[in-house]
Amino acid sequence: MDDQLTAAQALRYARELRHLHGEELVQRRRAEEAISLLRESYRTTVSALAAALELRDDATGRHAARVTEVATRLAQEVAPLLTTDPDLEYGFLLHDLGKIGIPDSILKKPGPLDEEEMEQMRYHPVLGVQILDAVPYLGKVTRDVVGSHHERWDGTGYPDGLAGREIPPAARIFAVADAYDAMTNDRAYRAAMPVEEALAEISRCAGTHFDPDIAAAFVELQGARVAA
Numbered sequence: 001m002d003d004q005l006t007a008a009q010a011l012r013y014a015r016e017l018r019h020l021h022g023e024e025l026v027q028r029r030r031a032e033e034a035i036s037l038l039r040e041s042y043r044t045t046v047s048a049l050a051a052a053l054e055l056r057d058d059a060t061g062r063h064a065a066r067v068t069e070v071a072t073r074l075a076q077e078v079a080p081l082l083t084t085d086p087d088l089e090y091g092f093l094l095h096d097l098g099k100i101g102i103p104d105s106i107l108k109k110p111g112p113l114d115e116e117e118m119e120q121m122r123y124h125p126v127l128g129v130q131i132l133d134a135v136p137y138l139g140k141v142t143r144d145v146v147g148s149h150h151e152r153w154d155g156t157g158y159p160d161g162l163a164g165r166e167i168p169p170a171a172r173i174f175a176v177a178d179a180y181d182a183m184t185n186d187r188a189y190r191a192a193m194p195v196e197e198a199l200a201e202i203s204r205c206a207g208t209h210f211d212p213d214i215a216a217a218f219v220e221l222q223g224a225r226v227a228a
């Protein structure tokens with residue numbers, strides 16, 4: 001009799017456990033779907049904001065999306081783990097967020113900037129990070145790109161004059177992609193440079209402006225793409 005009771009009880013427990021496990025799976029799937037929906041809406045919002053920002057100094061508004069594509073490809077080559085963090089793409093898209101605080105008279109000035117204007121312009125990475133402080137879901141890697149994308153390997157960049165590996169990897173990767181994009185697309189003051197010349201310029205600036213390993217990987221990667 002006791003044995004029968006114990007067996008029946010065990011069976012009941014097993015059924016309850018199975019039921020609970022099934023419930024948990026359903027809840028987990030719902031949570032995962034909600035997170036993925038949320039991520040997608042973050043991404044859409046960030047992309048739209050980036051395109052809106054770009055329209056101020058790029059008539060096509062395509063620079064952010066284009067440079068993000070190139071920088072992401074480079075990151076996959078030199079730091080694949082970084083690409084698993086969505087903050088990387090947000091940083092690439094929003095790199096010039098701080099330019100929102102730079103007046104049009106400076107941002108759109110046709111001639112060269114004077115010393116004071118240059119100083120204001122050089123403040124845009126700091127402004128960008130200050131804006132990000134109000135957006136808690138954008139994390140460290142986003143801030144790294146926004147705050148350090150104008151640092152240079154030899155320490156002569158801005159705003160902090162960081163050198164070598166003091167510069168966060170995401171910012172070092174972005175700097176190469178950004179320079180390439182700037183050189184290979186028309187600007188108000190000059191026509192686009194041929195790809196080969198742009199790659200030669202990146203090689204020339206490896207070890208001064210750019211992280212030499214990242215610059216070399218980029219030249220190889222982009223050279224192979226162009227040749228294909």
Ligand SMILES: [Fe+2]
Pocket residue numbers: 095096124149150
């Ligand atoms: Fe910038």
